[in-house]
């Protein structure tokens with residue numbers, strides 16, 4: 001769906017969307033397509049690239065704010081559709097930081113030796129919760145899914161450290177008011193359009209820039225690293241200007257910063273795995289590279305993960 005498509009449904013322009021967000025187009029599912037469907041496709045592709053079967057997977061962790069339904073967990077639906085017969089799994093809800101939280105959690109199961117193959121999926125069908133009469137939110141988001149497979153490593157490669165933080169006092173700035181136990185679905189909640197994303201963009205913008213920088217600096221400093229040692233910076237893709245401002249403050253040159261928001265918009269839990277795929281496609285992430293990932297999302301949730309990249313069979 002392009003910015004020009006939005007010009008036909010809300011009072012906006014391609015110029016406004018591009019200049020304020022960097023977004024040119026976003027991908028949109030057919031109405032009624034569940035998150036699990038995108039997630040299963042991403043999972044299949046990750047497993048095929050690695051050359052293993054779904055039945056080899058031990059654990060499936062799914063980050064999403066648009067589960068197929070409130071319960072059962074989307075991880076259960078994915079486990080069944082994927083035929084990952086040996087796997088257990090669960091969902092986590094951390095909005096745009098969901099993928100990094102899921103990644104960190106998955107890594108703990110590998111580090112303890114409990115599991116050898118953990119599938120971490122970030123997937124969201126944001127169009128299922130967008131108000132297409134609200135120009136301040138509907139132009140920002142898209143649908144997407146990405147998956148990574150975590151395995152034990154014997155060299156220096158792997159997840160080196162993480163720093164996560166929440167500030168629940170910011171929960172009012174980005175949320176979906178109704179549909180939970182605090183405000184169960186009723187005729188009134190539907191009529192008042194309370195089942196859609198609500199956001200105070202300016203508040204989120206300022207917080208995101210500050211926290212991308214703080215979380216990234218803290219992680220680098222406590223590992224005795226400086227920004228110039230980072231080879232690749234993959235930040236949550238919410239707004240091109242947030243990524244630019246944060247990477248400039250961190251002193252990271254454009255060549256090390258991955259951006260694909262122009263093609264996908266904000267896909268919430270999917271932006272970081274999609275950006276990793278972009279980095280690999282563009283040959284900007286290579287074996288041995290120091291990878292810094294950062295996210296800020298509704299909650300507020302903040303995440304940063306430092307990894308030494310190693311991967312199998314991308315081509």
Ligand SMILES: CC(C)(COP(=O)(O)OP(=O)(O)OC[C@H]1O[C@@H](n2cnc3c(N)ncnc32)[C@H](O)[C@@H]1OP(=O)(O)O)[C@@H](O)C(=O)NCCC(=O)NCCS
Pocket residue numbers: 011012013016017020021096135136137139174199200201202203204205208238239242266296297298
């Ligand atoms: C939403 C966002 C793009 C708005 O950009 P901004 O520069 O802060 O713009 P403002 O909110 O100050 O709005 C400026 C004007 O543009 C208008 N506007 C908002 N959306 C618009 C649209 N799609 N088209 C045209 N005008 C729009 C506003 O109504 C406002 O008009 P006003 O001054 O007459 O009231 C920006 O705040 C943002 O990206 N925030 C973070 C969002 C985010 O990352 N969310 C996910 C977090 S994980």
